[in-house]
Amino acid sequence: MVRLSIKEYLDEKGITRYELSKRSGIRFQIIDNYYKNKVVRYDSDVLDRICKALDCDIKELIVYEP
Numbered sequence: 001m002v003r004l005s006i007k008e009y010l011d012e013k014g015i016t017r018y019e020l021s022k023r024s025g026i027r028f029q030i031i032d033n034y035y036k037n038k039v040v041r042y043d044s045d046v047l048d049r050i051c052k053a054l055d056c057d058i059k060e061l062i063v064y065e066p
Contacts (some may be wrong), residue, residue, distance in 0.1 A: 001065045004042075006035050009054065009061060024053035 010020060017035050021028040026049055033039050034046065051058055 003037050003063050003065065004034055004039070004061055005063045006050070006061055007037075009056070010035070013054070015054070020050065020053060024049040026050070 010017065017031050018028060020026075021031045024031070026046060030046060031050075034050070047058060047061070050061065054061075
């Protein structure tokens with residue numbers, strides 16, 4: 001199973017979902033869905049904008065759990 005670890009990353013860095021929304025230009029509801037792992041199909045543009053806003057690599061946000 002693939003899941004996002006955005007919640008853990010934001011908590012570790014002390015960044016709120018609202019702040020990520022503002023930094024990335026992505027609506028809060030979309031950020032919230034990614035944060036809560038409610039997304040079934042990941043949008044590569046959204047993930048790219050999140051990575052740019054957080055100055056991180058995609059490997060830091062995605063976890064594979066067999």
